[in-house]
Amino acid sequence: DKAGHRHYMAKEIHEQPEVIAHTLAHYLDPDARTVRLNEPRLAKALAEAMRLTISACGTAYYAGLVGKYWFEQLARLPVEIDVASELRYRQPVYPENGVALYISQSGETADTLAALRDAKAHGQVTIAIVNVPESTIAREADIALPTFAGPEIGVASTKAFTCQLSALAPLAIAAARARGHMDLATENKLCSALLGAPRHIVEFLKQESRIEHLGGEVAKARDVLYLGRGVNYPLALEGALKLKEISYIHAEGYAAGEMKHGPIALIDEKVPVIVIAPHDALYEKTVSNMQEVMARGGKVILISDKAGIAAAGAQVWQTVEVPEADPFISPLLYAVPVQTLAYYAAVAKGTDVDQPRNLAKSVTVE
Numbered sequence: 001d002k003a004g005h006r007h008y009m010a011k012e013i014h015e016q017p018e019v020i021a022h023t024l025a026h027y028l029d030p031d032a033r034t035v036r037l038n039e040p041r042l043a044k045a046l047a048e049a050m051r052l053t054i055s056a057c058g059t060a061y062y063a064g065l066v067g068k069y070w071f072e073q074l075a076r077l078p079v080e081i082d083v084a085s086e087l088r089y090r091q092p093v094y095p096e097n098g099v100a101l102y103i104s105q106s107g108e109t110a111d112t113l114a115a116l117r118d119a120k121a122h123g124q125v126t127i128a129i130v131n132v133p134e135s136t137i138a139r140e141a142d143i144a145l146p147t148f149a150g151p152e153i154g155v156a157s158t159k160a161f162t163c164q165l166s167a168l169a170p171l172a173i174a175a176a177r178a179r180g181h182m183d184l185a186t187e188n189k190l191c192s193a194l195l196g197a198p199r200h201i202v203e204f205l206k207q208e209s210r211i212e213h214l215g216g217e218v219a220k221a222r223d224v225l226y227l228g229r230g231v232n233y234p235l236a237l238e239g240a241l242k243l244k245e246i247s248y249i250h251a252e253g254y255a256a257g258e259m260k261h262g263p264i265a266l267i268d269e270k271v272p273v274i275v276i277a278p279h280d281a282l283y284e285k286t287v288s289n290m291q292e293v294m295a296r297g298g299k300v301i302l303i304s305d306k307a308g309i310a311a312a313g314a315q316v317w318q319t320v321e322v323p324e325a326d327p328f329i330s331p332l333l334y335a336v337p338v339q340t341l342a343y344y345a346a347v348a349k350g351t352d353v354d355q356p357r358n359l360a361k362s363v364t365v366e
């Protein structure tokens, strides 16, 4: 049942405010504005961890990459991260007192499961963030942390991703507290920001007709680049993955600072460049990369907030405005414009959005 939407993907994009709220409700106390971990072992493991190893595949891997920024910045917990198909075969060096975290919507992804088993065999405490509670990964992990996205039918992951972020953020705050790097006032501020995310997404989705129009523009391109920096760099990767898997347009995500080390050679007026740049501490840096693109004739679609759009100048080709919020939650908010843009590009191209060619919802072979 698509609840009146044309595709499951559209339905699942629109479900995000609700399922994010459900997931946050599990991990946050809304009155105290603190994180509650229902697992006593977890705080201890995170407090004592020498390092956190994170692994997953596809979109879940990009959620993990956002997690890396959060765990390192907030909890000063060193993070090692790799896609599961690499991690499991490269004989990673697991530390003593190591914690390993696996992220999976289905809980059945073969490489992620194999990476988890490898870490377990090497004495790591294993945690899994999983959407299907009775799945193999949820059962085999020492500690399973649920997401509450509900069934995700569209092959392109949307609500599972933002729910993974909604579990990762509280976990990073908990790790920060357990490791003595967070005072109560900061925890309250970050929890308030998280609890505000669903409302901001509802607000953003009111401009869908504009995104539909822009999706039609993106659909004309053969190649698209996505740029982001810091915690929003994984969003550039996720945006590119979403676009290629459902619209079949070639897309690449890059760290904005890497442009001048190669990819800028691709820029001409035929390659739209989607820049993800909230008006945060890294904004100026990303905007200077964006200006390098525009100086070479590149057509920029800037996804930012009111202040960021105002400061960007008139040369920008198109803008997408995301509600202003604490920079901590920007990965949650900026996921939605990249999903909707890819969705409408695919709709404009007339592809099979929910069942893209060559792809399966759950990859249970290696």
Ligand code: M6R
Pocket (backbone or CB within 6 Å): 057, 058, 059, 060, 061, 103, 104, 105, 106, 107, 108, 109, 112, 155, 156, 157, 158, 241, 242, 245, 361, 362, 363
């Ligand atoms: O079920 P999982 O989260 O383990 O799946 C991981 C990837 O296969 C999945 O995220 C895939 O990349 C999606 N099609 C992305 O939209």
